[in-house]
Amino acid sequence: MIRTLLTRAGLVAAGVLTATLATATPAAAHGADAPDGTDYRTTVSGITPIRDGLSVRVVEAGARLELTNRTGRPVEVIGYSGEPYLRVGPDGVFENAHSPATYLNRTIAGETTLPPEADPAAAPSxxxxxxxxxxxxHDQRTLYRESAPPSAVRAAPEREHRIRDWAVPLRDGADPVEIRxxxxxxxxxxxxxxxxxxTVGLLAVGAVGLLAAGSVxxxxxxxxxxALLVAxxxxxxxxxxxxxxDAGAQGAxxxxxxxxxxxxxxxLTGLGAIVAGGYALARRPAADFAVALAGAxxxxxxxxxxxxxxxxxVAPVPWPATSARVLVAIVLIAGAGATAAGVLRLHAARTPAATRV
Structure with missing residues (x-):
């Protein structure tokens, strides 16, 4: 009965997954160099002058800007030498092959070697x-790219510091616009x-494995x-x-x-831990092994x-950074603690058998 229900649930989930993917609009995944966290907070103040249908936001913990243009006309992002860099409008997104920014902005560090065709004075291609x-x-005007913090930060690291106000120029037809x-x-x-x-939490959870596996x-x-592994x-x-x-994904x-x-x-590891936790809650055979493996x-x-x-x-999530730290701490405590407890329980279960032999 349980196996039949699980099979049906899996088929339903697969159907929902297929339907969702089939109806989803294309969405760019977060960049390969999206940071796992940073101490530099990038904030968008707005677009000046305001344009109805034109919006911008920060994504990937400040690593990228996202410009959305629903004005019905093309808008250009201007590169570092005043050249057209990007164009976004009703016909899609285009990049200028002659703009140095096209190549420099491929990584957050901006260390890409410029090809010969990168000429800001050339006509856009x-x-x-x-x-x-x-x-x-990525936009170098919105980022801090030095390896060492600014001198003001080194002098008073316990306080927040304004590094700079920044602006990214745009062009709406012949009109200049700025993201600030x-x-x-x-x-x-x-x-x-x-x-x-x-550490204290995972040690406390791991100690649970010292309880005799065959006892109440x-x-x-x-x-x-x-239950902890499910959490x-x-x-x-x-x-x-x-x-x-936080990387900009919209909709399911x-x-x-x-x-x-x-x-x-x-x-997958999160979902696997939930399944293994449910397996342990049902006290199924080999639950100790499943708990240890899924926890690891x-x-x-x-x-x-x-x-x-x-x-x-600054954490790469759309919530307060403290919430992100709490979630990661729960993951570490549950995962490492369950691994330790599962290993101890497996060892205790094998010891009597070895003694009998």
Whole structure:
């Protein structure tokens, strides 16, 4: 009966997934160099003068700008030498092959070698790169690219500092327009505190594995581990979805495409932890092994992989950074703790057998 229900649930989920992907509009996944966290907060103040149908926002923890043009006419983004760089309008998104910004903005560091055709004085050579009314790009005018913090930050690292006000020029027909914003340095949190919380928590959870597996407390402990693993998996899924929302994904289809394109391992380990947790709650055979394996994958792919937020003030999610740290701490505690407890329980189960032999 249970197996039949699970099969039907899987078929329904597969059908929903297929339908969602089929009806989803194309959405760009977050960039390969999207930061796991930063101490520099990029904020958009607005577009001057205001244009109805023209909007801009910051995505990927400030690493990119996203411009959406629903005015019904093309708008150009101007490059670093005053040349046309991008054009977005009713016919899609185009980039100028002669603009140096086309190549410099391919990475957040801007270290791309310019090809011979990169000449800002040459007439634009437009090539279509996307459909739709939106374009995303790294812009060096909105970022802090030096390896060392500014001198004001080094002198008073405990305070916020305005690094600069920035502007990115646009052109709406013959009219000049600007995206305006600010770049601030925000003091990072104490990473040691968060690592201490995660370490103490996972050790406490791991100690549950010392309870005798065949006893009543041991059976209850297995159920507790299952519930904790479900919570950790859910936290991983929520954090992963948050990363896609911060990367600019819109709607269920856009989020799903982004997850499958760039966050698939974190998503799968989160879902796997939920399944393994449910397996343990049902006290199924080999539940200890499932808990240990799922916990290890969860801690590695969804916990350690996102642990940079413990030391960064700006997290790549659309919520307060403290919420992101709490979610990652839950993932680490649940994943690493469940792994330790599962291994201890497996060892305890094998020891009596070895003694009998």
């Amino acid at each position: 437009w090539r279509r790169v996307a459909d739709g009314p939106s374009v995303r790009w 914003g600010t770049l601030d340095w925000v003091p990072p949190p104490d990473a040691y505190t968060w690592w201490a919380i995660a 407390p041991g059976a209850r402990a297995l159920a507790g581990l299952g 950790g998996g859910a936290a991983a899924v929520v954090y992963t979805v948050g990363r896609e929302l 289809g856009g989020v799903l495409l982004g997850l499958l394109g760039g966050q698939v391992w974190a998503l 994958c969860l801690a590695l792919f969804a916990g350690v992989a996102n642990a940079a937020v413990f030391a960064r003030s």
